Amino acid sequence: MRGARPGALPRLVLLVAAGVILTACTEGRRGTAPAPSSAAGPSGAERAGEELSGQPEGARFEDATAGAGLSFRHVNGATGQKYIPETLGSGVCVFDYDGDSRQDIYFVQSGRLPGYAPQGPLRSALYRNAGGGRFEEATDTAGVGGPDRYGFGCVAGDVDGDGDRDLYVTYYGSNVLYRNNGDGTFTDVTERAGAGDGHWGAGASLADADGDGDLDLYVANYVVFDENNNLYCGENRPGWRTVCHPRNFDPDPDVFYRNRGDGTFEDATADAGIVDRTGKGLGVVWGDYDGDGDQDIYVANDDTPNFLWRNRGNGTFEEVAGLVGVALSEDGIPQAGMGTDMADYDNDGRLDIFVTNLAEETNELYHNDGNGLYSDRTFVSGLGAPSLLDLGFGTFFFDVDHDGDQDVFVGNGHIIDNIGLYSDTITFEQKPALYRNLGDGRFDRLAYPEGSPLGRRYVARGAVPFDFDDDGDLDILLTQNNGPAVLLRHAGAPARHWLAVTLAGAPPNRDAIGALVTVEAGGVRQVRYARTGSSYLSQGDRRLHFGLGEAAAIDAVIVRWPGRRGFAETFVSVPIDSFVTLEQGSGGRPVQGRSSTVKRTEVPR
Numbered sequence: 163m164r165g166a167r168p169g170a171l172p173r174l175v176l177l178v179a180a181g182v183i184l185t186a187c188t189e190g191r192r193g194t195a196p197a198p199s200s201a202a203g204p205s206g207a208e209r210a211g212e213e214l215s216g217q218p219e220g221a222r223f224e225d226a227t228a229g230a231g232l233s234f235r236h237v238n239g240a241t242g243q244k245y246i247p248e249t250l251g252s253g254v255c256v257f258d259y260d261g262d263s264r265q266d267i268y269f270v271q272s273g274r275l276p277g278y279a280p281q282g283p284l285r286s287a288l289y290r291n292a293g294g295g296r297f298e299e300a301t302d303t304a305g306v307g308g309p310d311r312y313g314f315g316c317v318a319g320d321v322d323g324d325g326d327r328d329l330y331v332t333y334y335g336s337n338v339l340y341r342n343n344g345d346g347t348f349t350d351v352t353e354r355a356g357a358g359d360g361h362w363g364a365g366a367s368l369a370d371a372d373g374d375g376d377l378d379l380y381v382a383n384y385v386v387f388d389e390n391n392n393l394y395c396g397e398n399r400p401g402w403r404t405v406c407h408p409r410n411f412d413p414d415p416d417v418f419y420r421n422r423g424d425g426t427f428e429d430a431t432a433d434a435g436i437v438d439r440t441g442k443g444l445g446v447v448w449g450d451y452d453g454d455g456d457q458d459i460y461v462a463n464d465d466t467p468n469f470l471w472r473n474r475g476n477g478t479f480e481e482v483a484g485l486v487g488v489a490l491s492e493d494g495i496p497q498a499g500m501g502t503d504m505a506d507y508d509n510d511g512r513l514d515i516f517v518t519n520l521a522e523e524t525n526e527l528y529h530n531d532g533n534g535l536y537s538d539r540t541f542v543s544g545l546g547a548p549s550l551l552d553l554g555f556g557t558f559f560f561d562v563d564h565d566g567d568q569d570v571f572v573g574n575g576h577i578i579d580n581i582g583l584y585s586d587t588i589t590f591e592q593k594p595a596l597y598r599n600l601g602d603g604r605f606d607r608l609a610y611p612e613g614s615p616l617g618r619r620y621v622a623r624g625a626v627p628f629d630f631d632d633d634g635d636l637d638i639l640l641t642q643n644n645g646p647a648v649l650l651r652h653a654g655a656p657a658r659h660w661l662a663v664t665l666a667g668a669p670p671n672r673d674a675i676g677a678l679v680t681v682e683a684g685g686v687r688q689v690r691y692a693r694t695g696s697s698y699l700s701q702g703d704r705r706l707h708f709g710l711g712e713a714a715a716i717d718a719v720i721v722r723w724p725g726r727r728g729f730a731e732t733f734v735s736v737p738i739d740s741f742v743t744l745e746q747g748s749g750g751r752p753v754q755g756r757s758s759t760v761k762r763t764e765v766p767r
Contacts, residue, residue, distance in 0.1 A: 222654025253699030257318035264291035295631035315699025322425025323670025332363030365446035367695030372477025382443025385411035449504035462499030501698030505559035518554025556625025564658035564709030573622030591619035626702030659710035676724035684713030
């Protein structure tokens with residue numbers, strides 16, 4: 163890295179954790195304008211042979227964006243003034259909003275900052291899944307285009323217990339809660355529900371914190387920023403200005419909302435013990451890290467120690483990240499936490515944690531050693547060194563090759579559009595990273611040829627796994643800052659077996675958020691948690707996907723249902739290579755054309 167020129171802030175590029183990615187904004191664009199191919203590369207016009215040539219076997223992808231009917235383009239509203247919000251948007255949520263058992267897509271729009279004048283309205287976009295791998299925009303009909311504010315993230319879940327999924331969207335300013343009316347439309351109920359929150363909302367996630375059956379809401383807030391008092395940072399010469407480091411801003415404290423049981427919320431932040439106000443939160447995910455049956459919360463903070471809120475079992479929390487070993491880097495310093503995920507990557511039954519960070523830091527892998535403690539496995543796992551020049555945002559664990567262990571995807575893209583002035587080695591647009599799990603606690607970053615979908619460069623932000631074409635393997639959906647969304651179809655899954663599980667829980671938690679699913683097959687036990695938001699400001703496919711390797715049959719599927727009265731059920735005769743729905747207390751319910759009825763044997767919890 164080349165040293166900063168005279169006049170630059172000390173360690174600007176090394177430590178900056180928020181910056182602007184500004185491409186040409188000579189004219190405003192509608193939120194759903196056709197996406198240009200320059201950033202995402204060839205799509206519909208590409209021949210399949212060219213698209214897949216040279217890609218790793220079992221992990222080949224093709225660009226399916228245009229073919230799927232997706233044309234959303236994120237707009238960051240940059241004007242050269244380097245407002246810090248410009249760099250962070252935006253997220254994407256996958257959820258079934260119309261109850262047809264197909265997963266739909268919601269993209270969050272950003273857009274309007276001082277001095278930026280778009281030609282038309284800047285709106286978030288909802289795409290209805292029409293089946294067959296095709297989507298149709300339904301934003302106007304559904305009424306979720308959003309207010310004229312700067313949007314960031316989203317999360318979806320049934321907050322009022324009426325059987326359909328509501329939508330919560332975070333903003334710089336008051337957030338928005340859309341109630342699903344059950345007829346393909348939504349109503350803004352933010353004021354009545356009491357969940358607006360006037361801070362700078364970033365990541366958000368829903369789970370049942372207190373075991374009463376309804377979904378509570380955690381909102382990670384970022385920093386206190388006044389667009390009327392925008393600081394100047396970077397070298398004082400034309401073209402060298404950059405966004406200011408987050409340490410120039412006070413933290414914006416997170417908020418925890420307890421669901422009253424009727425879809426309205428009370429601010430229970432203090433009552434729940436969430437009193438640490440030092441975090442600058444971005445990514446957030448729920449998961450039972452200590453295996454005690456309740457949901458804990460992990461928050462990726464930007465340049466401040468990360469949070470791990472341990473649930474005491476009654477919906478109150480204590481912050482234990484430093485104590486258990488997931489607050490800092492391996493060197494003991496805070497990093498620029500962006501996206502995060504929890505999963506069991508080594509099949510020992512415990513949830514490990516992955517966090518994406520700034521270039522010249524590393525992404526961080528924390529291994530769950532049991533007894534509530536973690537060890538840093540970043541470098542010994544092979545995930546450290548390959549990420550040093552990347553700036554990671556959206557991330558998730560998934561089994562890309564169906565071999566029975568979970569691989570890692572990271573969407574990369576820098577935060578400073580003129581980073582080339584400050585560095586000889588770090589770029590603005592960056593290649594995503596797919597790390598294959600070698601099965602012995604180590605990962606190998608797969609190499610993709612230039613021009614292939616994972617060999618191109620993006621300015622990635624939100625990223626989630628999503629089997630959009632219902633073929634049994636997981637595809638990749640990602641957003642770009644000030645660029646088009648990208649849908650990458652998995653076109654090279656090996657001839658191995660798989661299972662996709664949908665959970666049907668008891669009301670009001672019909673999606674069984676917080677349930678633990680264990681699949682036993684071929685001598686391997688795999689676990690997955692049903693959850694909502696994760697990654698970076700996003701939410702992925704709610705169906706739980708398991709690669710089964712060469713296993714010819716499934717021995718058992720065990721579901722530990724959520725809630726105070728939760729119990730465990732063992733489902734047998736579950737078919738391989740199938741989408742199945744497992745219904746709480748009944749042993750399974752078929753979904754026409756895609757699922758199978760399974761038998762149930764109850765076991766002690």
